[in-house]
Amino acid sequence: MSDKDLRATSRALPIALLRARETVMAQIRPMLADTGVTEQQWRVLRVLAEDGGMDPTDIAEKSCLLLPSLTRILKFLEENALVTRKRHETDGRRHVVEITDKGRGLIDRNAPASNRIYAELEKSFGTKKMNRLLDLLDELAHLKL
Amino acid sequence: MSDKDLRATSRALPIALLRARETVMAQIRPMLADTGVTEQQWRVLRVLAEDGGMDPTDIAEKSCLLLPSLTRILKFLEENALVTRKRHETDGRRHVVEITDKGRGLIDRNAPASNRIYAELEKSFGTKKMNRLLDLLDELAHLKL
DNA sequence: GCAATATGATTAACATGTTAAATATAAACG
DNA sequence: CGTTTATATTTAACATGTTAATCATATTGC
Numbered sequence: 001m002s003d004k005d006l007r008a009t010s011r012a013l014p015i016a017l018l019r020a021r022e023t024v025m026a027q028i029r030p031m032l033a034d035t036g037v038t039e040q041q042w043r044v045l046r047v048l049a050e051d052g053g054m055d056p057t058d059i060a061e062k063s064c065l066l067l068p069s070l071t072r073i074l075k076f077l078e079e080n081a082l083v084t085r086k087r088h089e090t091d092g093r094r095h096v097v098e099i100t101d102k103g104r105g106l107i108d109r110n111a112p113a114s115n116r117i118y119a120e121l122e123k124s125f126g127t128k129k130m131n132r133l134l135d136l137l138d139e140l141a142h143l144k145l
Numbered sequence: 146m147s148d149k150d151l152r153a154t155s156r157a158l159p160i161a162l163l164r165a166r167e168t169v170m171a172q173i174r175p176m177l178a179d180t181g182v183t184e185q186q187w188r189v190l191r192v193l194a195e196d197g198g199m200d201p202t203d204i205a206e207k208s209c210l211l212l213p214s215l216t217r218i219l220k221f222l223e224e225n226a227l228v229t230r231k232r233h234e235t236d237g238r239r240h241v242v243e244i245t246d247k248g249r250g251l252i253d254r255n256a257p258a259s260n261r262i263y264a265e266l267e268k269s270f271g272t273k274k275m276n277r278l279l280d281l282l283d284e285l286a287h288l289k290l
Numbered sequence: 291g292c293a294a295t296a297t298g299a300t301t302a303a304c305a306t307g308t309t310a311a312a313t314a315t316a317a318a319c320g
Numbered sequence: 321c322g323t324t325t326a327t328a329t330t331t332a333a334c335a336t337g338t339t340a341a342t343c344a345t346a347t348t349g350c
Contacts, residue, residue, distance in 0.1 A: 003257045009191055009207065013169050013266070014184075016279055018209040019286040021162040027290060028159065029338095038305065038338090039159075046154055057328065062154065064163040069306050071330055076305085093315045093328040112148045121158070124288055129281060134161055136278045141164040143269055145172060174308095183308090183335065202298065214336050216300055221335085238298040238345045296347070307336065317326070 027121060031113045035106060037082075040065060041073055045082060045099060049107050053098035055088065082106065172266060176258045180251060182227075185210060186218055190227060190244060194252050198243035200233065227251065 009015050025039070032039055043063040048054070051062065060070045074097060077083040082103035088094035099107075122130045154160050170184070177184055188208040193199070196207065205215045219242060222228040227248035233239035244252075267275045 003260050004253060006191060006195075006252070006256050006259060007263065009188070009195060010283070011279055013263075013275075013279065014166060014173065015188065015209055016282040016286070017162055017166040017169070020282040021159060021166075022209065023286050023288055023290075024158050024162070033339095040306065043154075043160065046151060050151075050154060055328075056330095064160055064167065066307065066309095067329065068308075068331080072306075088328095091316070091328085095329075107151070108149060111151050114151060115148050118152065118158075120290070121288075124290060125285060129284070130158075133278075133281045133285065134156055134158065136274060136281065137161040137165040138155070139274070140270060140278065141161070141168050143168055143266075145168075145265070145269055178309095185336065200298075201300095211337065211339095212299065213301080213338075217336075233298095236298085236346075240299075291350105293350085294348080296345105298345085299343085301342070302340085304339095305337075308334085310332085312331070313329080315326105315328080317324100319324080320322095 024121065027117050028114070031110060031117060034113070035110050037077075037106065040069065041077060041082075044070070044073055044077065045103050045107055048083065048097065048099040049104055053096050055094045055096060057094075059097060077103070169266065172262050173259070176255060176262060179258070180255050182222075182251070185214065186222060186227075189215070189218055189222065190248050190252055193228060193242065193244035194249055198241050200239045200241060202239075204242060222248070 006012075029039075032042060035042060037045065040063070044059060044065070047059055047062045054062075056067060056070055056074065059065075059074075060067050063070075065073065074083065074085060078085055081100055083097050083099055085095050085097050088096055125133075151157075174184075177187060180187060182190065185208070189204060189210070192204055192207045199207075201212060201215055201219065204210070204219075205212050208215075210218065219228065219230060223230055226245055228242050228244055230240050230242050233241055270278075
């Protein structure tokens with residue numbers, strides 16, 4: 001392949017990652033539709049349920065969102081009483097966000113369905129391959145460049 | 146793990162795919178900034194350069210875009226003379242989109258930089274693992290569910 | 291031929307992605 | 321102490337993601 005030609009799109013990593021994600025999300029979206037929150041809002045709630053209260057910067061990092069997106073998402077979640085937000089006690093620049101009981105309830109109600117979907121996906125794809133894929137993705141994500 | 150608990154976000158496939166993609170795109174974005182088109186516009190041009198003229202439905206499929214997004218993207222590309230659009234000769238519902246010389250020039254000018262980035266990524270991650278990852282992603286994307 | 295249905299594409303509405311600029315508070319430093 | 325610099329968050333502007341509705345043209349079945 002000359003350096004002037006591009007590889008086939010089928011072997012382009014960004015597109016391959018997108019396509020795989022699309023297949024996975026197609027399975028998950030019906031469940032999300034039931035929750036009443038978007039995929040991203042769901043991710044934020046999950047992160048907060050998993051790790052407790054934290055500031056927007058950490059939430060963004062853990063939920064794979066950029067801060068401007070997160071600002072809007074937190075606004076929605078707060079207006080719907082799924083999270084609370086208060087100033088950091090000692091650092092006036094920072095905020096502390098916590099999930100509410102209502103938010104936790106939303107997670108708990110939908111966790112079984114989410115796990116069911118995941119189990120089917122793993123069964124269909126193969127546990128071994130799934131773990132191998134997750135390992136490779138994790139390694140790629142943490143690649144030092 | 147109880148069915149009421151969710152897996153750790155670090156082992157959640159949608160998030161793992163996102164994080165890996167973010168690492169890859171961080172390498173590619175500076176190049177894209179030089180091209181003057183967005184990531185999605187670049188994908189559309191690549192697909193058209195690779196496979197020739199086709200209708201929006203096929204472009205959307207190959208470039209991993211939804212039709213409403215593609216409609217706006219084609220509008221931009223056409224306004225900037227990077228693609229042309231005409232009616233299908235026999236089917237009035239369909240359009241045929243083709244890349245222009247200007248569009249092809251944009252691709253050609255940036256292909257070497259793109260390939261350079263990809264080569265570095267592959268060198269750092271390992272050719273074998275890269276191919277294994279692409280294979281797994283392709284298999285996942287085509288999973289029958 | 292014509293009504294019913296299907297298909298290709300666009301539009302609408304709202305949420306998010308992305309980059310740059312703005313705002314507010316802290317920390318550093320002379 | 322006040323000025324500069326750094327950090328946390330938000331706002332702004334524009335592009336895209338997502339679902340539902342709409343519009344135009346084709347196809348089907350009667």
